[in-house]
Amino acid sequence: GESVGLHLPTLSVQEGDNSIINCAYSNSASDYFIWYKQESGKGPQFIIDIRSNMDKRQGQRVTVLLNKTVKHLSLQIAATQPGDSAVYFCAEKGYGQNFVFGPGTRLSVLP
Amino acid sequence: DTEVTQTPKHLVMGMTNKKSLKCEQHMGHRAMYWYKQKAKKPPELMFVYSYEKLSINESVPSRFSPECPNSSLLNLHLHALQPEDSALYLCASSQGGGRRGETQYFGPGTRLLVL
Numbered sequence: 257g258e259s260v261g262l263h264l265p266t267l268s269v270q271e272g273d274n275s276i277i278n279c280a281y282s283n284s285a286s287d288y289f290i291w292y293k294q295e296s297g298k299g300p301q302f303i304i305d306i307r308s309n310m311d312k313r314q315g316q317r318v319t320v321l322l323n324k325t326v327k328h329l330s331l332q333i334a335a336t337q338p339g340d341s342a343v344y345f346c347a348e349k350g351y352g353q354n355f356v357f358g359p360g361t362r363l364s365v366l367p
Numbered sequence: 368d369t370e371v372t373q374t375p376k377h378l379v380m381g382m383t384n385k386k387s388l389k390c391e392q393h394m395g396h397r398a399m400y401w402y403k404q405k406a407k408k409p410p411e412l413m414f415v416y417s418y419e420k421l422s423i424n425e426s427v428p429s430r431f432s433p434e435c436p437n438s439s440l441l442n443l444h445l446h447a448l449q450p451e452d453s454a455l456y457l458c459a460s461s462q463g464g465g466r467r468g469e470t471q472y473f474g475p476g477t478r479l480l481v482l
Binding site for chain 1 (some may be wrong): 380410469476
């Protein structure tokens with residue numbers, strides 16, 4: 257399940273299940289979006305990106321969905337593995353602007 | 368290769384010390400960035416260098432001084448820091464030059480502790 261509070265939102269999933277991490281972005285002018293994975297003690301690692309002229313993009317075991325109408329971005333991870341445990345950040349960007357990062361979601365994979 | 372390297376990995380310094388953080392990339396990227404990240408928070412942009420010129424300074428205190436000696440290197444000089452400056456300092460780079468070059472790749476970061 258998902259919990260939101262004073263701490264980083266956490267999503268707990270069983271190993272082998274699919275994970276869906278959500279992100280609400282703020283700027284309707286944003287036209288480029290990236291999902292990053294950050295493991296403990298490491299820098300953010302690029303996972304997948306999408307431009308606003310698309311609503312879906314697939315990578316290896318990951319899919320990003322973009323709903324511009326409600327300014328919502330999601331990251332789907334298929335067959336979640338222990339190595340997927342990390343904090344996931346979405347980042348949005350408009351042309352000529354800097355990236356703005358979302359607050360992050362911690363994904364915890366249960367054995 | 369999408370590697371950005373940073374040294375040192377860890378740094379402990381006193382409030383009167385002067386130290387420097389280093390970042391290097393050999394991807395031919397022309398934009399480089401410094402971010403600060405506090406625990407359980409997203410990265411916050413500090414500085415942007417584009418084609419070796421400082422293009423953005425996000426109201427960062429002068430005790431942080433960036434330098435871009437060439438297109439592959441980025442330094443962050445630290446002087447008279449405060450304990451609240453303790454954080455993970457991340458370097459990133461992107462190709463630059465328009466929409467195709469927007470993707471930013473991050474280094475592993477330098478964990479800084481100011482005593």
